[in-house]
Amino acid sequence: MRNRLVKALNRHQPxxxxxxxxxxxxxxxxxxxxxxxxxxxxxxxxxxxRFLRAWFESLPNEAAPxxxxxxxxxxxxxxxxxxxxxxxxxxxxYVSAKLLS
Numbered sequence: 001m002r003n004r005l006v007k008a009l010n011r012h013q014p015x016x017x018x019x020x021x022x023x024x025x026x027x028x029x030x031x032x033x034x035x036x037x038x039x040x041x042x043x044x045x046x047x048x049x050r051f052l053r054a055w056f057e058s059l060p061n062e063a064a065p066x067x068x069x070x071x072x073x074x075x076x077x078x079x080x081x082x083x084x085x086x087x088x089x090x091x092x093x094y095v096s097a098k099l100l101s
Contacts, residue, residue, distance in 0.1 A: 002026055003012055012063035018055050025051030 006026060025048050032042035039045040040050070059067075 002030065009067075012066050013055065013059060015058055018058045022055045027053065048059050 006023050010022055013019050027046065028051070029042055029048050032045045032048060033039050036042045036072065
């Protein structure tokens with residue numbers, strides 16, 4: 001599954017170095033998940049965050065529609081962008097009732 005995800009995401013990444021960076025970051029994420037009490041805590045790893053941010057920020061603007069379409073395959077629903085501001089890794093992925101109101 002991970003390899004298929006890497007291939008699907010990297011189809012939209014023109015830079016070979018950044019494609020390799022995504023593969024490495026997901027390998028590190030898999031290692032971090034093994035030691036995490038809560039799976040999503042693995043995303044708090046500073047190196048994983050640095051690698052994923054670099055990969056994402058190097059994407060061309062034309063990749064956005066394809067990435068949105070790909071995320072919908074994994075059950076991502078449309079959301080209000082304003083809800084992301086107060087969300088952070090420190091919330092452990094939980095959204096409080098305050099954010100929903």
